[in-house]
Amino acid sequence: MAKQFNQQGNPDAWIVSTKDRGRKSIKNGKVFLKNDEEFEIELFNPLNISVLADIKLNRQSISKNGLVIKPGQRIYLDCFIDDRRKFIFKTYEVENTTESLNAISDNGVLEVFFYRENIIKFNNWTNWINIIPYINPYSPYTYPNTIPHQPFYYTNTYTTDNITYNNYKGNITNDVSCNCIETGRVEMGNMSNQKFTEVNMDFESFYISSTIIHILPESRKPSEFKNIKISIELPMEEWSNDDIKNIKKYIQDNIINEYIKTKK
Numbered sequence: 447m448a449k450q451f452n453q454q455g456n457p458d459a460w461i462v463s464t465k466d467r468g469r470k471s472i473k474n475g476k477v478f479l480k481n482d483e484e485f486e487i488e489l490f491n492p493l494n495i496s497v498l499a500d501i502k503l504n505r506q507s508i509s510k511n512g513l514v515i516k517p518g519q520r521i522y523l524d525c526f527i528d529d530r531r532k533f534i535f536k537t538y539e540v541e542n543t544t545e546s547l548n549a550i551s552d553n554g555v556l557e558v559f560f561y562r563e564n565i566i567k568f569n570n571w572t573n574w575i576n577i578i579p580y581i582n583p584y585s586p587y588t589y590p591n592t593i594p595h596q597p598f599y600y601t602n603t604y605t606t607d608n609i610t611y612n613n614y615k616g617n618i619t620n621d622v623s624c625n626c627i628e629t630g631r632v633e634m635g636n637m638s639n640q641k642f643t644e645v646n647m648d649f650e651s652f653y654i655s656s657t658i659i660h661i662l663p664e665s666r667k668p669s670e671f672k673n674i675k676i677s678i679e680l681p682m683e684e685w686s687n688d689d690i691k692n693i694k695k696y697i698q699d700n701i702i703n704e705y706i707k708t709k710k
Contacts, residue, residue: 455492456655457499457515459558462488467522476660478667481537484635486524489558491515498561498649503533503632505552512561514647525638534635537663539626550629554661559653628663 461470461477464484470477479485491497499513501523509527525532535554540546 457491457497457560459657460488461659462486476662478662478664479535480664483535485533486522489515489521491517491519493517496563500559502557505555525640526634529634530638531634532636532638533632535630535661536633537628537630539628542625542627553629553631556659558657560655561649561653564648564650628665630663
């Protein structure tokens with residue numbers, strides 16, 4: 447997929463709370479959520495031209511369609527487009543082995559690629575012979591005058607497999623001695639009230655900007671450097687069981703290397 451750069455402010459995306467739409471803190475491209483936590487994706491277009499947002503979760507497109515964002519428009523998307531099911535983060539544990547880590551590498555990865563609208567001009571009007579149908583979601587976002595603000599959807603030319611997300615029930619209890627790591631995927635939750643309509647538009651083949659965020663369980667959230675100091679700078683014979691557990695986590699999250707850099 448080729449990328450084309452522009453000199454204007456770029457469209458962007460964030461993960462926000464469903465309660466107050468406050469943006470989740472991003473640390474080194476990572477956001478940390480609780481198990482069974484719902485969220486929304488905030489998208490903003492600062493350009494004076496419409497853009498198409500191709501959205502992927504767990505590195506899979508959330509729909510055969512792309513979200514059209516008008517100039518200056520801010521959208522809060524809370525669901526998978528085709529299924530109208532809300533985004534929910536589900537966690538589980540796997541063995542901390544190379545095979546398992548490779549298998550979960552796509553878990554919780556949000557990718558958004560933005561494409562500029564292809565405006566009709568005299569020298570390219572022949573490209574518009576074949577018009578493609580588009581789709582358009584209803585977002586609860588409103589202008590200050592309370593007039594409904596409806597973001598648009600675009601049925602694009604991407605070909606993707608039909609993917610079914612199945613909510614799982616029940617918990618698997620792992621042995622306490624298992625060297626495990628917690629991971630999480632974005633799955634389908636409750637039904638959403640967002641609706642969609644169709645528009646006719648066309649977009650360029652090269653994306654102008656992208657946003658990539660990795661959603662991880664809160665248990666993977668890096669600890670503060672001050673806690674590392676307490677554990678690491680003590681003599682080993684004074685380490686408690688909790689210290690040993692924390693140090694293993696620091697190594698796993700690469701926090702020790704970051705701490706060492708601050709001491710140089």
